[in-house]
Amino acid sequence: MKKQFQLAFAILGISAGAYAMTGLSNSLSIDDLTVNALAESVDMCVKEPNKDCHSSATGNIYVGRALKSVDVDEPGDTPQP
Amino acid sequence: MKNKTLYLLSIFLSFNLSCDRPVKEHYTILKNNEFNVINTTKLEQHGIKLSDPLELLLYDSILIASNLSDSLLISAYNLNTNEKIASLIERGGDKNQLLSLTSLTLVDDNTLFGFDAILQKAIKFDLNSAISKSRFLPFEEILLSPATKGTREFGLFNDSTLIGTSYFIDDSRLFTVNNKSEITSKIGYLPFQIKNKNGVGKLSVKALFNASNLEYNKDKKIAFLPYKNSERIDIYRDTSLYKILVGEKYREPDFDVQKTRAGYTLESNKNTIYYYVNSYSTKNYIYCIYSGTKKSIGKELHIFDWQGSPKWKILLNRNFASVVAWEKEKQVEIFLADVNGLLYKFILNR
Numbered sequence: 325m326k327k328q329f330q331l332a333f334a335i336l337g338i339s340a341g342a343y344a345m346t347g348l349s350n351s352l353s354i355d356d357l358t359v360n361a362l363a364e365s366v367d368m369c370v371k372e373p374n375k376d377c378h379s380s381a382t383g384n385i386y387v388g389r390a391l392k393s394v395d396v397d398e399p400g401d402t403p404q405p
Numbered sequence: 406m407k408n409k410t411l412y413l414l415s416i417f418l419s420f421n422l423s424c425d426r427p428v429k430e431h432y433t434i435l436k437n438n439e440f441n442v443i444n445t446t447k448l449e450q451h452g453i454k455l456s457d458p459l460e461l462l463l464y465d466s467i468l469i470a471s472n473l474s475d476s477l478l479i480s481a482y483n484l485n486t487n488e489k490i491a492s493l494i495e496r497g498g499d500k501n502q503l504l505s506l507t508s509l510t511l512v513d514d515n516t517l518f519g520f521d522a523i524l525q526k527a528i529k530f531d532l533n534s535a536i537s538k539s540r541f542l543p544f545e546e547i548l549l550s551p552a553t554k555g556t557r558e559f560g561l562f563n564d565s566t567l568i569g570t571s572y573f574i575d576d577s578r579l580f581t582v583n584n585k586s587e588i589t590s591k592i593g594y595l596p597f598q599i600k601n602k603n604g605v606g607k608l609s610v611k612a613l614f615n616a617s618n619l620e621y622n623k624d625k626k627i628a629f630l631p632y633k634n635s636e637r638i639d640i641y642r643d644t645s646l647y648k649i650l651v652g653e654k655y656r657e658p659d660f661d662v663q664k665t666r667a668g669y670t671l672e673s674n675k676n677t678i679y680y681y682v683n684s685y686s687t688k689n690y691i692y693c694i695y696s697g698t699k700k701s702i703g704k705e706l707h708i709f710d711w712q713g714s715p716k717w718k719i720l721l722n723r724n725f726a727s728v729v730a731w732e733k734e735k736q737v738e739i740f741l742a743d744v745n746g747l748l749y750k751f752i753l754n755r
Contacts, residue, residue: 371457371473371474373458373702373726374633374682374694374726376557376572376616378670384523385522385555385557387459388459388473389473390673391672
């Protein structure tokens with residue numbers, strides 16, 4: 325009975341550990357990121373409301389912009405006369 | 406034996422307590438008949454054209470708009486006279502310059518709080534003085550530390566603490582930071598997991614995948630988070646997840662993960678749908694532009710109270726990109742900007 329109890333706890337511990345490790349592997353270190361805060365180069369990001377683009381050149385998040393290839397599929401609204 | 410058991414039990418409990426995902430989520434389904442639906446046949450064009458609007462703020466009859474491209478970052482308009490009354494803040498990275506104002510909040514009758522997502526800098530300044538003198542001089546600046554990189558937007562948690570969402574922090578939904586730029590707490594969790602294993606890379610694509618707007622009410626201590634690419638709204642009260650609102654056809658975001666020079670990023674595919682593309686809040690209500698299409702602009706305005714109860718659904722006759730509102734005793738003046746910056750007005754009788 326004692327052995328069964330120990331075994332059950334060991335299995336629980338291992339499975340909990342595996343789950344925690346899975347979560348950890350998805351967490352990315354921000355130290356890896358290169359952000360030049362003063363860079364104004366927008367690279368492949370083009371203006372588009374409510375979309376945010378991550379510039380691969382500068383590492384910056386450009387708010388209100390989208391990747392160029394996306395922009396082609398989604399033309400803006402036409403102004404009313 | 407007893408010690409061993411206790412040891413194993415403590416390891417098991419510590420793993421479980423450290424996991425911030427709940428076992429099961431409880432949803433409140435948003436049904437169309439719970440809204441008071443208003444179908445607008447005509448909207449009044451207001452006469453103001455905004456230049457590449459990014460973030461809007463309305464108080465009384467003054468509209469403050471930050472923009473994406475002008476040499477001066479924000480403009481103030483008098484909506485009674487349709488006049489531009491001031492343009493402020495030089496674009497740049499030097500002292501008293503900014504690049505991208507993504508949050509605008511009125512702290513009190515005279516103090517404006519703003520956050521620059523590129524410079525990762527929060528500022529406070531005297532609004533009336535800045536408008537009357539056409540001069541921007543912040544009296545408080547917080548330059549964020551590397552620990553808070555990628556902050557998307559901020560609200561005021563209290564007088565000395567900010568609450569924000571980030572594109573880089575993927576182990577919580579929200580975080581708070583003090584005026585020394587130290588993270589003081591991490592709150593909640595990002596609900597959607599990226600199944601594509603290519604998503605692991607230098608850029609935290611999980612946080613991009615879970616992109617949401619943020620409206621924070623510091624008096625009620627409620628954070629309202631309408632998701633951009635899923636018909637879902639998370640509501641946190643104090644620091645706990647209080648309610649999850651979902652649409653009847655609720656599903657997770659759908660993006661392609663692409664490798665770039667800097668790591669990984671997300672790109673829209675044929676199944677990518679936009680939902681709550683823009684939001685604005687007042688002391689009583691949250692106003693969300695709803696798309697439900699592949700466009701990041703929408704033809705519906707969904708209005709909720711801070712408890713997450715649906716109030717009005719306004720069906721608009723054209724697509725809009727951003728919304729602001731000013732609540733009066735019996736009416737709400739709602740202003741909507743289209744993709745060209747043209748401003749339209751709608752009066753909602755409360």
